Amino acid sequence: MKQILIISFLFCAIYVGAQEKNRQRVSPSEIKLEQYFSFNPLGLTEPQMAIGVGFGNRFSPRSEYFSEISYVTRNYYFDNAQSLNGYRLITQYRYHFLQQWKPLIDLGFQGGARRKKHHPFIGVEFRLKSYNFTSSGTFVNYITHDTLSKFNYNASAVSVGGALIFGSTYYISSNHKWLLEFTAGVGGKQKFVNYKNLGKGYEIIQQRKFDFFGPPAINETVGTPYFPSTIRLRYIIY
Numbered sequence: 690m691k692q693i694l695i696i697s698f699l700f701c702a703i704y705v706g707a708q709e710k711n712r713q714r715v716s717p718s719e720i721k722l723e724q725y726f727s728f729n730p731l732g733l734t735e736p737q738m739a740i741g742v743g744f745g746n747r748f749s750p751r752s753e754y755f756s757e758i759s760y761v762t763r764n765y766y767f768d769n770a771q772s773l774n775g776y777r778l779i780t781q782y783r784y785h786f787l788q789q790w791k792p793l794i795d796l797g798f799q800g801g802a803r804r805k806k807h808h809p810f811i812g813v814e815f816r817l818k819s820y821n822f823t824s825s826g827t828f829v830n831y832i833t834h835d836t837l838s839k840f841n842y843n844a845s846a847v848s849v850g851g852a853l854i855f856g857s858t859y860y861i862s863s864n865h866k867w868l869l870e871f872t873a874g875v876g877g878k879q880k881f882v883n884y885k886n887l888g889k890g891y892e893i894i895q896q897r898k899f900d901f902f903g904p905p906a907i908n909e910t911v912g913t914p915y916f917p918s919t920i921r922l923r924y925i926i927y
Contacts, residue, residue, distance in 0.1 A: 775820025852876025
């Protein structure tokens, strides 16, 4: 009789342990992959204000691509141009790690499985910004010793950058459709400026002291470190 009780107890313990393990982890192949739109509110505070929308696709349990296209215009708070318009493109590849998969039934859902409420990722980013702007400045020609004061110019700028990023997402709605995304990273970027209505041999006189870590003036051709960081609001469409 004691042997039967002992065997029954061990069987129940093994069964309960197996059920608990199943509740805590499921195969990544069962994960419902996601597609989503996102919005970056911090883009409205940048020196060249960016207004746009992002799209992401989780095409495997750990891999995701993300892209964001924005219209770039003048930010009147900084007042660093008379007019400005252009675009900015951001593309990223993201790899999700330290994941813990749980059945949706544990979260109040039926069918399939989904990610836990938050988890981190690492990725690489490429960005391209191109814009036209008008402003005024002082230019000097060191060959002819000629100076143009308060000269109104038309110019175009192209900025290319790349970075390594880290981030995480957090569900903020009970139906798991809305999320907050936090990212930060480190990289570098290079900006090129072309003056369209300026004679050959003239160079602009910068009014500020160059700061390697500070934001460059709108008319500077310069390379600087790049520290991308933002908060995005995400809505899952699939």
